[in-house]
Amino acid sequence: MPELPEVQTVVSQLKKRLWGAQIVKFTIYDKQKINLPRQIKHRTIADIVRCAKYVVIVLSAPNKKDVYLAIHLRMTGQLLISRDHKAACLNKSRVDFYTERGILQFCDVRRFGTISYAKINSFARSELEPLEKGFTVERLHALLIASRCNLKSFLLNQNKLVGVGNIYAAEILHRAQLSPKKLCLTLSKKQIIVLQQSIQRVLKEAIKNRGTTISDYRDTDKSRGKFQNRLRVYGREGKACARCSSIIKRIKQGGRSTYYCPDCQYK
DNA sequence: CTCGGAGCCTGTCTGC
């Protein structure tokens, strides 16, 4: 599920609802895969930020250094805020964090998601954030010429540019009219400019629409995103391209589905 | 360095 726009939506909501709240207690249900230290109890949520696709919760305590909880939602992870114990019982949760403002629940059917504890914010890695100032045409150009892979693999590689996943990679390339099979090395300066703009525009538009709900993604209120209504290629195999009316194709790249229009993404 | 495949998990959908 969640790529940058979904994680950003969740982070914004969490910040609005839980900023300054104290963790009164927490209960781990999935003890097989999740382990958290007792020290996080009685700490205050001093901040909630997004680092790549991680939700990072900053926990403070008087006269102590901050500690960090980093949550990665992977495929089916959800962070829900429930008003009380009764409401929380309706959700199958892996961890519940009780605060005076509600219960933060980490739900995750496939259990691929992770939640980890650290004394430093090691999750704010140095890779390029597509919506920050540092994401310039020049930086993107430098990364592209150093890559021997195709554009789809490049966009999915979180060691280069963070936040883009399978859905948005497809949408970004369609918007930029670039083939997912095209080698990064072969982009012209003009195409790099278009790609850089497409990445930012698609991600910003998706954030405005509160993300994409295909099946599992929900925000903290269990509401669905809206960007699925604006998808131009993802999940639209066999349908007409909105730009040129050709039939949208699906191929496999690195074991994952890639949707694209063979006519207007030929370059 | 890059690629493809397997693995981590469970639920849902498809076709026989």
Add this chain to the structure above:
DNA sequence: TGCAGACAGGCTCCGA
């Protein structure tokens, strides 16, 4: 209706 197999938004590890 039942069942096997394919597939799903992410990421990491392995061998090639």
